[in-house]
Amino acid sequence: xxxxEQSLFLSVRExxxxxxNCTYTDSSSTYLYWYKxxxxxxxxLLTYIFSxxxxxxxxxxxxxxxxxxxxxxxxxxxxxxxxxxxxxCAETSxxxxxxxxxRGTSLIVHx
Amino acid sequence: GAVVSQHPSWVICKSGTSVKIECxxxxxxxxxxxxxxxxxxxxxxxxATSNEGSKATYEQGVEKDKFLINHASLTLSxxxxxxxxxxxxxxxxxxxxxxxxxxxxxxxxxxxxxx
Numbered sequence: 001x002x003x004x005e006q007s008l009f010l011s012v013r014e015x016x017x018x019x020x021n022c023t024y025t026d027s028s029s030t031y032l033y034w035y036k037x038x039x040x041x042x043x044x045l046l047t048y049i050f051s052x053x054x055x056x057x058x059x060x061x062x063x064x065x066x067x068x069x070x071x072x073x074x075x076x077x078x079x080x081x082x083x084x085x086x087x088x089c090a091e092t093s094x095x096x097x098x099x100x101x102x103r104g105t106s107l108i109v110h111x
Numbered sequence: 112g113a114v115v116s117q118h119p120s121w122v123i124c125k126s127g128t129s130v131k132i133e134c135x136x137x138x139x140x141x142x143x144x145x146x147x148x149x150x151x152x153x154x155x156x157x158x159a160t161s162n163e164g165s166k167a168t169y170e171q172g173v174e175k176d177k178f179l180i181n182h183a184s185l186t187l188s189x190x191x192x193x194x195x196x197x198x199x200x201x202x203x204x205x206x207x208x209x210x211x212x213x214x215x216x217x218x219x220x221x222x223x224x225x226x
Contacts, residue, residue: 035217040220040222041219042115042117042204042218042220043206045215045217088154097143097208097215098157098160101155102154103153
């Protein structure tokens with residue numbers, strides 16, 4: 001079946017940029033999402049990108065999509081301690097509204 | 112806008128009892144809601160898709176008689192864990208799909224502990 005892979009951990013220094021990577025296998029993906037989950041909380045939709053786009057920028061967040069390599073990344077500029085959370089990559093395809101989630105990348109921001 | 116609430120946020124119950132979790136879309140209508148289960152350090156596992164006014168669609172391996180879902184209105188879906196056992200302890204998250212859109216909005220989750 002379809003698969004979404006992410007590295008499990010990323011540690012960065014406060015003020016640096018963070019780049020969280022994700023790969024997926026479904027070539028018919030239509031939307032790709034990034035969600036943030038803080039401890040003990042639900043998922044917050046951060047941003048999403050349609051599959052015919054290469055890049056999307058929203059304030060400190062930049063999403064890059066390489067559809068040929070099925071690679072999605074989320075860059076967080078000027079990372080702050082409040083950005084520490086688990087970030088989930090997800091994709092939908094074939095008209096389905098049900099995303100397939102990766103296992104999440106735990107971002108740790110240290111002073 | 113697009114706020115989804117869950118109630119309760121956490122619950123502790125004894126083995127053998129039933130627990131009801133509510134999921135509400137506060138400022139939009141949701142024809143479809145989803146129920147997920149999340150184990151520690153794991154991703155979300157879709158349990159079922161709940162459609163307003165019809166029976167829920169359960170994912171393979173999810174017991175429909177154990178996890179009862181009711182979606183009686185466009186803003187409310189409930190998940191009842193019947194005859195709960197310690198292995199049902201988990202974080203349950205709902206999401207709601209806006210009737211006029213394609214984005215899912217997630218609730219804050221309910222932590223269930225069965226003793």
